[in-house]
Amino acid sequence: MTLLALEAVGVSKRYGDRDVLRGVDLVVRPGELHGLLGPNGAGKTTLMRVLLGLVGRDAGTVHLLGHRVEPTDRHMPDGVAGFVETPGFYPYLSGRKNLALLARLDGDRCPARVDEVLDQVGLSAQADALAGAYSAGMRQRLGLAAALLRSPRLLFLDEPTSSLDPAGARDVRALARRLADSGTAVVLSSHDMAEVEELCSTLTFIHHGHVIVSGTLDGVRMLAPSRVHALHTSDDRAALDLARHRPDITAVLAAGGGLEIFAGVDALDEYVISLGCTGIAVRTLESRTRSLESLFLQIAGNNGAGEIDTLKAELADREPVPAVMS
């Protein structure tokens, strides 16, 4: 039996009266690139912080590389590394010196290793500049280098390409792929659906601290609504309000304007007629293919506790069901 790289069961975290994580389960195997998806505030970063021991958990069990991490055990096991949000460094030290000090904390005083990881993230030329002069993208690369210093077998990357230019993002994706190919489990939090679809073999959707769905990329993709329509109207806000009164329709405002509508044909027909009856003109209506993005938008459009339970039940009933449901 292969040892799991990460196994989290029933992880919960509460800040005051707000539940940030509610019984989250997460399993990642060695060599797996696992995407962690969800809207802003879903709990992805908090989950990473909990798993990395930066934040204590209120319930649940966590095993990292087979090592049981107790709630009070704020200590990073060997072989686990990563960064959360834009990593911070000492601005009065060079990038190289920052890494050398971090390596010293890990008990490694070999300068060749620092040069090696700087080269891996493409930062060798700027290694002797002060970290305070680094751009956000360079700090992200330095954060990745700091993580690589630990020769990780489980690597957490929180939006690792968010501040990088396209070439830098491509390099980081290639590096993540190489690490996974060599057996490292990589947990990747991202808003970039294309990035997740390109890289990840498994993924987990989180929303309001719940795991909505988790499984293989293909399996989760099949759970995306089969009938997604992009709708532009004369009054998208009013059209959204109208859709919210119809239980057979889910509608969300699309990032590029207009609405994404998740509904069957009959429900869509009735909805379009009702738009006309209320004086809202339909300007365009086009069918879209099944994609992670449409699933993301559908999940992001469900915000109430009741809606989330309904959505989970709906996804569980949707055919085919190859994914692991939480």
Added chain:
Amino acid sequence: MTLRGVSAVMSVEWSKLAAQIKTRTVLAACVASPFVFAVAMRVQSNVPTDTLFGRAVTESGVAVPLVVLGFAALWVFPIVASIVGGDVFAAEDRYGTWPTLLMRSRTRADIFAGKVLAALAFSVLAIVLLAASSVAAGVLVIGRQPLIDLSGVLRPPGPVLVRVALAWASVLPSAAGFTALAVLASVATRSSAAGIGLPVVAALTMQLYAMVDGPELIRRSLITSGFGAWHGLLAEPSYYAPIAHAAIVSGLYLVVCLTIAYRMLQHRDIGG
């Protein structure tokens, strides 16, 4: 917590301190300022008559470190003791480096102990440099003459220098107490300004309280009392009770402040 872990953290903290202009400036000031003071005393006719041994400063070089010691007790020791202790934890918040630091192979206990020891070591180093520089400035600029002690006895310079060294050593526990206070302020407020400023304000408040006629229990629990406890070393017969008392008070400050600060850090959610 392991010795290896604590020493690794301490070594990293020392490397960081050595790279900072602020710490280098403080140490340079500790070395240079006694010489500036001694030269100023030599070239002018006025002496600091309101300071202990101030009248003797131009007559005996061994009085210089005692005058500097008396003056430093007011402001310099609280600042020197807080400059690293008050910043060593809060700087991680300022730079957003807590996650970077905590995601290494060191426990929070290792990190806490390593940082506290680095701060204490810096306080001791600064005071030792100030003391050594004061002695050197007095002997080189003024000379190595006998000194009249607080009981009016004329003492040869050799034995006085031993007493001077003991006097400077006697303020170390109180300085350590202020460092612990600064560490607590740094951890609790997550602000370097508060970490450094609050202990200095506390020192000022304590010294003002010592001047008024308040309850003896409070007066005896003031950490600043340790900065003047050395007077008994320069009297005949010598008395040591104030030094022992100040060491006990400082030890209590150290234990209480560091225990609270450690528990706060241990239970803190980073970035949550």
